[in-house]
Amino acid sequence: MRVKKKARSINMDRCTGCGNCIANCPVTNQPVSIPESEKE
Known part of the structure; x- marks a missing residue:
């Protein structure tokens, strides 16, 4: 992925x-969301 x-x-x-x-x-101080496929 490119940023x-x-x-x-x-x-x-x-x-x-x-x-x-x-x-x-x-x-800074932004909420981070982990993709559903990465959650265990």
């Missing part, structure tokens, strides 16, 4: 749960 420099949202259909979007996000 756009000025992305406003994450395409959850393409999310793999890797966390790259969280590491690269300039906004």
Whole structure:
């Protein structure tokens, strides 16, 4: 998955749960949602 420099949202259909979007996000204190396929 690519992380756009000025992305406003994450395409959850393409999310793999890797966390790259969280590491690269300039906004802090945002809630994180793990995709249903990754939950155990």
